[in-house]
Amino acid sequence: MTFLGFPLESWVAQLYVGLVNGCVFILLALGLSIIFGLMGIVNFAHGVFYMLGAYAAYSVIAATGSYWLALAAAPLIVGVLGLGVERGIIRRIYGVKNAAFAGVLVTYGLSILLPDFVRMLYGRPGKPVRIPPELTGDLLTIGGTKLGAYRLFILIVTAVVVPLLWLLLNKTNLGLVIRAGTSDSLMVQALGINVSRVWTITFGLGIALAAFAGVVTAPMLAVSPEMGGTILIQCFIVVVIGGMGSFAGPIVGGLIIGQVLSLTSMVYDVLADVIIYVAMAAVLLLRPRGLFGVEGIED
Amino acid sequence: MAAGALSLLRRDRAPLVALLLLVAPFVADRTPLYTALLTEALVFGLFALAFDIALGHSGMLSLGHSALFGVASYTTGLLLAHRKWGVGESVLAGMLAGLLTAAVMGGLALRKRGVYFAMLTLALSQIPFFAVRMTLDITGGDDGLSGIPKLALAFPFDLPLSKHPRNLYFFVAAVVGLCMLMVRRILRSPFGRAMRAVRENEERARTCGYDTQRIKLIAFLLSGLFAGVAGALLTVLLEFVPIENVHWSMSGTVVIMAMFGGSGTFAGPFVGSTVFLWMKDYLSKRIEFWEVFVGGTFIIIVLFLPEGIVGTLKRHLRARGGPAAGTIAASPRPRAPASPTSEP
Numbered sequence: 020m021t022f023l024g025f026p027l028e029s030w031v032a033q034l035y036v037g038l039v040n041g042c043v044f045i046l047l048a049l050g051l052s053i054i055f056g057l058m059g060i061v062n063f064a065h066g067v068f069y070m071l072g073a074y075a076a077y078s079v080i081a082a083t084g085s086y087w088l089a090l091a092a093a094p095l096i097v098g099v100l101g102l103g104v105e106r107g108i109i110r111r112i113y114g115v116k117n118a119a120f121a122g123v124l125v126t127y128g129l130s131i132l133l134p135d136f137v138r139m140l141y142g143r144p145g146k147p148v149r150i151p152p153e154l155t156g157d158l159l160t161i162g163g164t165k166l167g168a169y170r171l172f173i174l175i176v177t178a179v180v181v182p183l184l185w186l187l188l189n190k191t192n193l194g195l196v197i198r199a200g201t202s203d204s205l206m207v208q209a210l211g212i213n214v215s216r217v218w219t220i221t222f223g224l225g226i227a228l229a230a231f232a233g234v235v236t237a238p239m240l241a242v243s244p245e246m247g248g249t250i251l252i253q254c255f256i257v258v259v260i261g262g263m264g265s266f267a268g269p270i271v272g273g274l275i276i277g278q279v280l281s282l283t284s285m286v287y288d289v290l291a292d293v294i295i296y297v298a299m300a301a302v303l304l305l306r307p308r309g310l311f312g313v314e315g316i317e318d
Numbered sequence: 319m320a321a322g323a324l325s326l327l328r329r330d331r332a333p334l335v336a337l338l339l340l341v342a343p344f345v346a347d348r349t350p351l352y353t354a355l356l357t358e359a360l361v362f363g364l365f366a367l368a369f370d371i372a373l374g375h376s377g378m379l380s381l382g383h384s385a386l387f388g389v390a391s392y393t394t395g396l397l398l399a400h401r402k403w404g405v406g407e408s409v410l411a412g413m414l415a416g417l418l419t420a421a422v423m424g425g426l427a428l429r430k431r432g433v434y435f436a437m438l439t440l441a442l443s444q445i446p447f448f449a450v451r452m453t454l455d456i457t458g459g460d461d462g463l464s465g466i467p468k469l470a471l472a473f474p475f476d477l478p479l480s481k482h483p484r485n486l487y488f489f490v491a492a493v494v495g496l497c498m499l500m501v502r503r504i505l506r507s508p509f510g511r512a513m514r515a516v517r518e519n520e521e522r523a524r525t526c527g528y529d530t531q532r533i534k535l536i537a538f539l540l541s542g543l544f545a546g547v548a549g550a551l552l553t554v555l556l557e558f559v560p561i562e563n564v565h566w567s568m569s570g571t572v573v574i575m576a577m578f579g580g581s582g583t584f585a586g587p588f589v590g591s592t593v594f595l596w597m598k599d600y601l602s603k604r605i606e607f608w609e610v611f612v613g614g615t616f617i618i619i620v621l622f623l624p625e626g627i628v629g630t631l632k633r634h635l636r637a638r639g640g641p642a643a644g645t646i647a648a649s650p651r652p653r654a655p656a657s658p659t660s661e662p
Contacts, residue, residue, distance in 0.1 A: 061433045119433045124620045132613025139607045255437045292448040
């Protein structure tokens with residue numbers, strides 16, 4: 020049985036791959052969206068922190084041999100680095116005129132600096148990260164197509180992390196402060212809450228999420244200093260399509276972009292790189308604030 | 319007589335700039351700025367000036383200028399290599415290509431403002447990059463576009479360009495000089511004021527009756543036009559189109575150049591491009607990982623020198639200008655905010 024000239028099994032396999040890619044986009048775009056929501060900063064270094072997460076995982080595995088340790092340690096290491104970046108650099112631009120532009124420019128500078136720094140430390144060629152032995156092999160085989168077990172693992176961790184994040188933001192005191200700070204940080208400050216510390220924590224949290232995405236994708240591609248470039252732009256598209264300011268936006272946007280990329284690469288792979296930009300243009304023309312965007316936040 | 323000339327120069331610096339452009343190649347080879355580097359600095363200075371029409375003068379941070387620049391340089395390159403057009407027509411076609419690309423990009427991205435605009439321009443600028451990679455047989459893909467024949471200017475007089483660095487310099491300097499005059503005219507016109515009004519406070523400008531959306535679109539088109547000239551000139555200069563011209567890192571380069579020199583000032587983009595290219599030339603010959611310094615310098619500029627080289631110098635000169643300039647002008651301005659658009 021075929022559909023559009025491709026056997027049904029290929030469609031299933033491709034949908035599966037797209038779903039898993041979507042999960043990675045969700046992890047990245049949620050971090051991007053949380054940082055933007057609270058601090059008003061579009062983190063152009065987000066892709067670079069994703070790359071650093073993968074390199075941190077490589078280093079931890081090289082030192083200890085354990086992927087599982089890397090999975091826990093790499094987001095922690097890079098998250099702490101993120102705290103340092105917020106304290107050392109980003110902090111200095113709060114409150115200035117046009118802080119949003121300054122934020123873009125500073126993080127853009129980081130995205131030039133850090134990859135070269137990684138090249139200096141690790142060399143230019145990419146580094147391999149192996150799939151942990153527990154997760155090698157295929158989950159099941161439909162017809163001739165295989166569904167890798169490692170991809171299912173990515174699916175599961177995303178399904179665990181995203182609800183945890185929702186609980187953190189919606190059911191804890193910290194989450195309450197973050198959400199309140201998103202709508203009016205001055206008022207929160209006036210109520211005697213140390214907003215400045217919350218900003219630091221939020222930035223670190225977003226960065227840790229990016230690094231986590233880096234760790235889980237590391238075994239599926241060569242870890243290289245450039246890996247953060249394209250995916251950052253794809254995440255911007257996810258956020259633009261989904262809409263800023265809501266929890267559902269990055270999730271739906273991520274799932275859509277994951278499928279679009281995966282399916283076009285099967286049907287007509289020449290267009291795979293371009294089609295997401297067309298999709299973005301279409302959403303913008305029809306609904307400028309994105310599918311789930313909150314009105315008024317886009318200025 | 320001399321005093322008269324001096325006061326004329328104080329009012330209008332154009333003759334001074336023209337003289338500087340005329341003399342520069344005869345002095346350049348004795349300094350670290352050899353003629354070829356100087357020519358490239360002029361081209362990138364024009365690109366940074368074009369970019370700054372959007373950022374420094376209208377308050378639009380575009381991260382997609384690589385598309386405007388790159389499409390123009392590919393258009394010029396394709397016409398020179400495959401259609402055997404003359405240099406003049408090809409550069410004009412490149413200029414139009416920059417304008418058209420800006421029309422498409424601006425038409426879509428200007429639906430959003432601020433950082434969203436920046437994100438959208440960045441995303442849209444990826445389309446020409448992938449288009450070049452997809453049309454490997456015409457554009458040469460990742461290897462860049464080669465096959466441009468030996469170039470010579472036919473109009474207004476015959477002038478061989480290939481392998482004649484000084485001729486090339488004067489051709490580029492003439493075009494860039496002309497563009498500088500045009501940009502200056504625009505910035506001093508009522509439209510230029512409207513652009514600055516939008517930059518300072520879009521809401522207020524709209525309340526005053528300005529069609530801010532139209533002003534921003536026109537400013538973006540002008541930016542694309544001059545970025546197109548710069549892209550076309552780079553093709554003539556290199557006789558080759560590297561794919562980097564249309565890669566998003568080119569957008570980063572032009573932001574750095576404009577901010578480095580001083581966004582919102584007229585001389586800033588040229589100072590920025592010259593210092594940047596010299597730094598790159600100097601560092602890349604000595605240090606393998608020179609981008610660490612570029613990125614680091616960039617962060618330091620944004621944090622500590624937000625007005626750039628020219629903007630900071632201007633402020634210090636104004637502060638030292640003494641009581642003659644009036645007490646308000648003489649008093650140092652309040653600590654400038656870390657905004658790329660602080661200096662008119």
